Amino acid sequence: DTEVTQTPKHLVMGMTNKKSLKCEQHMGHRAMYWYKQKAKKPPELMFVYSYEKLSINESVPSRFSPECPNSSLLNLHLHALQPEDSALYLCASSQGQGPYNEQFFGPGTRLTVL
Amino acid sequence: KQEVTQIPAALSVPEGENLVLNCSFTDSAIYNLQWFRQDPGKGLTSLLLIQSSQREQTSGRLNASLDKSSGRSTLYIAASQPGDSATYLCAVRPSNTGGFKTIFGAGTRLFVKA
16 A cells, blocks of 8 residues: 545635644655645645654744654644645655655645635 | 756647656755656656666656766656646755755646647
């Protein structure tokens, strides 16, 4: 099973809402990633978790809060977002870091902030 | 700072044609290079992963080559089909940033005409 799943597929939220994006993989991967992708642009790395610990935070605003409850799950908690945060949010996983680690991506959550 | 460039930005070819997509990167200190396919509004599908010590990888009608010293990779698609229409992204994993970061090119949008 080389699948990464993400829920929900689509999310519309107001600027005062609190919502969460969820990501799950059952490949035994120990690294999980959140990316943000705007239209016609490449994905931009937001966070990396390795062995359930936050390894990389690419200076993401605090209105985005990641959480890794266990090795299979990755959440992204959203609060007080801005309309410019509307984008496709992609989750990915890999076995680890470094040379032999192919990244597998989920289908993404299309987020619209009103 | 690693930069990844993909040329051309867009390509339209008739069905059955063989084609080459190009990817160049500025720093040869990489662990690997990965080619992805992305359909509109969807996640990324991994096509091929080439380790820095490898010269090429093949999967079906796809062949990817890597010349690390010159900072170039090509993705060769044989006998193109309308179903190959998508955006193709290349991504490098730098070996001097801890092994988690991935730098993406902006992609080549491919349209195969029936």
